[in-house]
Amino acid sequence: MSTAKANKSKGNSFLKKAWKWTRRIFLLVFIFQFIYIILLRWVDPPVTITQLVSWISGHGLKRDYVSSREMSPNAKLAVISSEDQLFPDHSGFDWKSISKAMKYNEKKPGRIRGASTISQQVAKNVFLWQGRSWIRKGLETYFTFMIETFWGKKRILEVYLNVIETGDGVFGIEAAAQQYFNKPARNLSRQEAAMIAACLPNPKRYPVKPPSSFILSRAAYIQRQMNNLETDPDIQEVIGTGVTKPAKLNK
Numbered sequence: 001m002s003t004a005k006a007n008k009s010k011g012n013s014f015l016k017k018a019w020k021w022t023r024r025i026f027l028l029v030f031i032f033q034f035i036y037i038i039l040l041r042w043v044d045p046p047v048t049i050t051q052l053v054s055w056i057s058g059h060g061l062k063r064d065y066v067s068s069r070e071m072s073p074n075a076k077l078a079v080i081s082s083e084d085q086l087f088p089d090h091s092g093f094d095w096k097s098i099s100k101a102m103k104y105n106e107k108k109p110g111r112i113r114g115a116s117t118i119s120q121q122v123a124k125n126v127f128l129w130q131g132r133s134w135i136r137k138g139l140e141t142y143f144t145f146m147i148e149t150f151w152g153k154k155r156i157l158e159v160y161l162n163v164i165e166t167g168d169g170v171f172g173i174e175a176a177a178q179q180y181f182n183k184p185a186r187n188l189s190r191q192e193a194a195m196i197a198a199c200l201p202n203p204k205r206y207p208v209k210p211p212s213s214f215i216l217s218r219a220a221y222i223q224r225q226m227n228n229l230e231t232d233p234d235i236q237e238v239i240g241t242g243v244t245k246p247a248k249l250n251k
Contacts, residue, residue, distance in 0.1 A: 033127075034146075037143070037146050037147065037150060038150060040126070040151075040159070041150055041151050041155060044065040044159075044162060045126050045159070045162075045163060048125055048126055048163055049128065049129045049130075050125055050129070050130055050163075050165065050171075051063065051163075051171055053129075053130075054165075054169050054171075055169075059168050059169040060168075060169030061169055061171065062169055062170045062171065062175045062179065063162075063163075063170075063171040063172045063174075063175050064172060064174040064175050064178070065162045065172060065174070066162065066172075066173075066174045066184075066185055066186075067158070068154060068157070068158040068240070069186075070174070070184065070185060070186045071158070071161055071173055071174075071185045071186060072185060072186050072187065072188040072189075072193060073239045073240050074188050074189060074190045074192075074193040074226075075161060075173050075177075075185060075188050075193040075196070075197075076157055076161065076238070076239035076240070077193070077226050077229065077230055077235065077239050078190075078193035078194045078196065078197035078222055078226060079118070079157075079160065079161065079164075079197045079200070080118070080157075080229065080235060080238070080239070081194075081197070081222050081225035081226045081228075081229055082194075082197040082198065082200060082218075082222045082225070083117075083118055083121070083197070083200060084117045084118040084119075085225065085229060086117075087117065087118050087119075087153065087157070087235075087238065088153055088232075088234035088235055088237065088238045089234060090117060090119075091148055092117060092119040092120065092144040092145060092147075092148040093117060093119075093120070093141075093144065094117050117144075118156065118157065118160050119144050119147060119148055119156050120140055120144050121160060121164070122144075122147060122156050122159050122160045122163070123140050123143035123144040123146075123147060124136075124140050124143075125160075125163045125164065126143075126159060126163060127139070127143045128140060128143070153238050154238060157238060157239070161173040161185075162174075164200060165203050165204075166179075166196055166199060166200070166203050166208070167179060167180075167199070167203050167204075167207055167208060168203070168204050168207070170203070173185045173188075173196065176196045176208065177192070177196070179208075180192075180195075180196070180208045180209050190223060190226065191219065191223065194219040194220075194222040194223045194226065195208050195211060195215060195216075195219045196208055197219075197222050198214075198215045198218035198219040198222055199215060
């Protein structure tokens with residue numbers, strides 16, 4: 001056999017082995033992430049990339065995961081009213097809002113507008129990293145589909161309220177309630193829940209306390225949306241009962 005043929009044979013053998021090991025690695029990664037997704041249906045995420053980055057970069061990490069029963073329905077209603085009013089009805093993606101955001105971003109590329117649902121935000125915060133890229137967006141789509149399929153709306157909302165960043169180094173509704181109002185999340189009032197939800201677009205720039213004019217204005221808007229949405233049967237099914245209505249003034 002000539003040297004050229006021998007080298008070619010060795011090259012082909014190496015490629016076959018490399019492809020074989022690549023397939024095995026991809027299969028193992030797929031099985032691992034699938035088991036991890038199923039496990040998180042009942043178990044809280046040990047740590048997210050965003051939380052890890054916050055801790056490593058010196059911003060700290062304050063969090064305290066709690067069950068859905070330990071969260072005020074006001075908090076659940078507030079984040080739905082603020083972030084994703086169609087949350088109970090869509091399958092993970094609000095295509096109409098996505099289309100509007102894409103058209104807006106084409107006209108004003110310097111001011112990016114997002115249209116992520118609560119489900120998409122959970123997929124990003126639990127499994128992925130922050131940033132904008134087609135690779136991350138593609139993975140976000142995959143994980144959104146998976147959690148919508150295997151978790152259900154109530155679990156998605158519970159995880160969302162546990163992992164969202166609610167301040168500089170503060171994560172989750174329980175840590176936010178303790179940090180800003182010195183009370184557990186189950187006792188948050190309507191106004192307090194709205195103020196926490198108001199900071200979610202950018203909690204580092206717009207802290208809950210001391211509240212800026214933006215937070216106060218946005219919290220008032222969120223409370224109006226809560227009034228409009230609280231009687232929706234689908235939303236009531238997701239958040240449970242016990243939403244605190246604003247007190248009526250005595251005449």
